[in-house]
Amino acid sequence: ADRSTMASMSVARACGRLRPETTAFMLCDVQERFRDLIHCMPLVVSTSKLMGDAAAVLDIPVVVTEQYPKIFGATMAEVGCAEGTPTFAKRKFSMLTDEVTEHMATLGDRPSIVLYGIEAHVCVQQTCLDLLQQGMEVHVLVDGVSSQRTIDRSVALRRMEKAGAFMTTSESLLFELLEDSTNPNFKAISNLVKNRPASEEWTAGPDNGLMM
8 A cells, every 4th residue: 555655646746746735836036127028027927916816725835036126126016915925035046045945944845836937047947947956846837937038938948847847837737736626716716717817928829929
């Protein structure tokens, strides 16, 4: 029985299967100064808000960083971070500062990390690689990361995937966390997804610069 359980856990990890109780969300540097600089920034903001709202429903911890907020400002108000969300200022590109690492250790056994924010090819990518190096399982939200230049974003997504991260979308990931339509949180999450503002960037087709 023990061997069977361990084998099942190993397969689940290899497939990237998610459970709320072993998952944490990480929001990287979605700050005011970048509002008009990042490709498809409204989509990144919309995804960030959706994930924050869903985290509250599913009881999943969210960790937020801000790159040199004295210069680049605070997290954009539209993201709607819940009061008390742990938010860490940083100068390092990766989110995994000593302060963040110490906080993550207090969250319990949560080896699955959902990562989103900006910029894809710098802070997000370095965070992803650091997490993978620590043996964590990383899920990058393709509709929640971007850069100023589409080529930087595209190459970063490919690099992170090749390094071992899972590429996914916010809706796909949230319904995977629910697993079943009988889940008591199904209606709440469905409503969040359904009521999410429409994004022209996400529905514009393959020429929108969002494909990998």
